[in-house]
Amino acid sequence: MACEDEDFREFVVSRWVALVRFAFLLTGDVGHAEDVVQTVLERAWRQWSKVRIERPEAYLRTAITRQAVSRYRWLRRRVTEEPLSVTAGAAPVVADGTGDRALRELLWSETRRLPARMRAVVVLRVWEGLSEAEAAEMLGCSAGSVKSQLSRGLARLRRSESLRAEAAERRFDLGTDMITKGGEAR
Amino acid sequence: MNGGEEMRSVAQLRAALDETAVEAVTSAPPWERIEERLLRTRRRRRLRAAATLTTGLVAVTVLTGVAQVTGLPDRLRGSAQVADAPDADAPEPGITWGRLGDDPAWVGSFQNWLSDAYLPTAHAGEVPQPGPVHVVFADDIGGYRVALAQVPQASPNAQDPAQGNLWFAGPEGAGPTELTGLTFDEGREDDPFWSTVVPETVRDPIPWVVVTPEPLGGKVSSRESVVVALTAAARDLVLFARPDIAADGAVSWQRTRLRRSAPSVYTAVLRDLPPGPVTLRRPGGEVGTQWEDNAYSAMKDPIELQWGLRVVGEDEIPVRAFQPLYPGDLLQGVLPPLHEGFTPPDEQLRPAVHQAQRASGVAPQDSTRRLLASVSWRRTAPGTDVIAVTVPSGAHVVTVVHRPFSFVLDAVTVLPAGTLETAGLAWAEERPGVGNVVAVLRQKGAVSARVTVDGRAHSVRLDSEITVSGIKAPGENQTASVAFLDSSGTTIGTTPVLARGSSTPQLIPPWEGTGG
Numbered sequence: 001m002a003c004e005d006e007d008f009r010e011f012v013v014s015r016w017v018a019l020v021r022f023a024f025l026l027t028g029d030v031g032h033a034e035d036v037v038q039t040v041l042e043r044a045w046r047q048w049s050k051v052r053i054e055r056p057e058a059y060l061r062t063a064i065t066r067q068a069v070s071r072y073r074w075l076r077r078r079v080t081e082e083p084l085s086v087t088a089g090a091a092p093v094v095a096d097g098t099g100d101r102a103l104r105e106l107l108w109s110e111t112r113r114l115p116a117r118m119r120a121v122v123v124l125r126v127w128e129g130l131s132e133a134e135a136a137e138m139l140g141c142s143a144g145s146v147k148s149q150l151s152r153g154l155a156r157l158r159r160s161e162s163l164r165a166e167a168a169e170r171r172f173d174l175g176t177d178m179i180t181k182g183g184e185a186r
Numbered sequence: 187m188n189g190g191e192e193m194r195s196v197a198q199l200r201a202a203l204d205e206t207a208v209e210a211v212t213s214a215p216p217w218e219r220i221e222e223r224l225l226r227t228r229r230r231r232r233l234r235a236a237a238t239l240t241t242g243l244v245a246v247t248v249l250t251g252v253a254q255v256t257g258l259p260d261r262l263r264g265s266a267q268v269a270d271a272p273d274a275d276a277p278e279p280g281i282t283w284g285r286l287g288d289d290p291a292w293v294g295s296f297q298n299w300l301s302d303a304y305l306p307t308a309h310a311g312e313v314p315q316p317g318p319v320h321v322v323f324a325d326d327i328g329g330y331r332v333a334l335a336q337v338p339q340a341s342p343n344a345q346d347p348a349q350g351n352l353w354f355a356g357p358e359g360a361g362p363t364e365l366t367g368l369t370f371d372e373g374r375e376d377d378p379f380w381s382t383v384v385p386e387t388v389r390d391p392i393p394w395v396v397v398t399p400e401p402l403g404g405k406v407s408s409r410e411s412v413v414v415a416l417t418a419a420a421r422d423l424v425l426f427a428r429p430d431i432a433a434d435g436a437v438s439w440q441r442t443r444l445r446r447s448a449p450s451v452y453t454a455v456l457r458d459l460p461p462g463p464v465t466l467r468r469p470g471g472e473v474g475t476q477w478e479d480n481a482y483s484a485m486k487d488p489i490e491l492q493w494g495l496r497v498v499g500e501d502e503i504p505v506r507a508f509q510p511l512y513p514g515d516l517l518q519g520v521l522p523p524l525h526e527g528f529t530p531p532d533e534q535l536r537p538a539v540h541q542a543q544r545a546s547g548v549a550p551q552d553s554t555r556r557l558l559a560s561v562s563w564r565r566t567a568p569g570t571d572v573i574a575v576t577v578p579s580g581a582h583v584v585t586v587v588h589r590p591f592s593f594v595l596d597a598v599t600v601l602p603a604g605t606l607e608t609a610g611l612a613w614a615e616e617r618p619g620v621g622n623v624v625a626v627l628r629q630k631g632a633v634s635a636r637v638t639v640d641g642r643a644h645s646v647r648l649d650s651e652i653t654v655s656g657i658k659a660p661g662e663n664q665t666a667s668v669a670f671l672d673s674s675g676t677t678i679g680t681t682p683v684l685a686r687g688s689s690t691p692q693l694i695p696p697w698e699g700t701g702g
Contacts, residue, residue: 020211107199110201127204127207
């Protein structure tokens with residue numbers, strides 16, 4: 001058991017950041033992402049002996065995806081945070097609306113506004129680079145559903161007035177279709 | 187657009203996601219913190235296993251005790267006995283509770299409709315097919331036909347089964363295919379923290395639902411709402427609704443004790459139930475709070491926020507006849523910002539105002555709304571809007587709405603009438619790359635603040651009306667407060683730091699005083 005715990009610890013320490021980043025893109029919130037990952041890890045820990053000999057990363061990402069799109073994840077409490085020493089007061093800043101950063105923030109902002117399942121499809125297909133079949137397996141739905149959700153998600157991004165304005169300024173073409181022919185994102 | 191441009195667009199989106207994720211999550215938390223929570227979970231599971239065993243033993247004992255006092259009026263029985271005694275008439279697991287349990291044709295037809303028609307469309311991807319569907323409860327109550335079904339859920343693997351609860355409602359006497367899906371509650375039976383999925387004996391946690399006329403879109407003419415709770419343990423259940431906030435900030439609630447309408451079925455009928463929080467409590471604890479609309483959709487797109495618990499927009503499911511929670515634009519009539527600082531754009535402010543309005547439990551036409559403060563780090567990062575809803579008495583319900591809209595992570599407090607312009611506030615603000623820190627809205631006349639978190643005091647200069655400090659906000663089980671100091675160092679006021687998800691005590695219905 002101690003060996004299993006040590007194995008689990010090594011896995012968590014090495015993969016935590018990657019898993020939280022993945023969950024962050026699915027949830028849109030770092031705190032929620034940490035909560036989702038922590039919860040999934042708790043479940044994995046209970047059956048680590050089984051999970052570790054399969055594909056732990058794939059298992060966890062699948063569980064994270066489904067947890068993130070489930071409706072009541074918001075009822076989770078936040079992870080306890082340790083107090084830090086005092087630092088100087090920090091003034092909040094507002095986006096300046098220029099440059100690549102502004103476009104990137106705008107793209108993320110609009111992506112985050114997508115419904116959870118639709119956003120998950122966009123993240124899995126575009127960011128993770130999964131095929132329709134792989135994304136479908138991860139979400140527990142059909143490949144056709146993934147295809148239609150991706151299509152609708154990208155269509156919503158195209159309809160974003162903010163993105164349209166930015167695109168007009170920066171020659172970022174959202175005019176027709178962001179997915180390549182054949183329905184593949186990559 | 188040619189193929190190259192298409193690829194470029196997708197590449198830009200991918201790069202945006204990549205860079206955003208890298209920037210937002212930079213470091214691993216200490217392993218000790220993760221391990222501590224894992225160990226806590228293990229302890230909780232072991233305690234629960236032990237408690238289950240104990241409960242079984244106690245049940246045998248208490249059953250005898252209940253039999254001995256059956257002839258006594260409730261008031262002469264000990265409240266602990268009433269609260270803890272299992273229902274001697276509780277239905278056996280596996281059968282359908284409620285009077286429709288005696289109508290196997292209706293139940294069978296309902297099961298078939300769920301399996302063959304409803305689940306494959308409304309919950310595609312969430313519910314594996316085929317799978318057993320169990321109708322836990324079905325009955326006619328207060329002009330409605332209400333049913334609860336338990337269904338298996340898609341799960342990462344067979345070792346980790348999950349189940350979902352689906353509540354349905356329709357007009358009294360409705361056919362099996364005429365019910366409207368209301369809620370989808372999912373989780374694991376063995377995880378009380380996650381789930382209100384029905385255990386075999388429906389002992390704890392207690393599944394419950396509030397059915398209002400609106401989601402049924404004219405199918406029922408009733409102005410009444412019904413509350414249904416299922417529990418095999420005979421519970422004393424009290425519903426708190428319609429919070430009434432006095433000018434001094436004191437909150438009173440309309441309390442309704444649920445009546446045992448059938449073995450293990452507790453119900454109440456409420457007339458003209460307005461939007462707002464409804465809390466079900468039992469001695470020693472809260473069963474839960476419902477908001478009569480979908481918390482999930484509130485984060486997603488408040489414009490699509492609907493009555494009931496199915497969302498039109500999310501999966502574009504053809505649900506029936508939902509009505510907006512707040513028709514019209516809540517931004518109309520919003521008073522100008524009270525304090526200096528960032529003013530969010532309308533599309534950002536609108537959902538935040540929506541959250542605040544709902545937290546107040548008061549209809550828009552009976553209240554006014556005002557932005558007190560807003561913090562925005564960047565377009566992609568979390569931020570906060572602090573919004574006051576002034577209720578008819580003049581008191582102010584102040585909600586700290588975190589972006590993206592977090593619902594249960596919003597913090598709510600109440601200020602007495604006439605204090606809005608002068609009061610100071612403090613809340614937990616998520617600072618990118620740092621975590622939750624203490625943010626302060628300066629009390630009138632203050633020049634500095636003493637922030638005390640879990641016994642450690644820190645000094646903060648208040649050079650502007652809104653200050654986001656570097657002081658770590660209180661975590662779970664921690665307390666924090668802010669004392670406002672004038673130029674002579676004299677304390678002129680104090681306020682608690684509103685942790686995420688916190689609610690000022692007066693907004694939490696007390697069990698005491700319910701007469702039970």
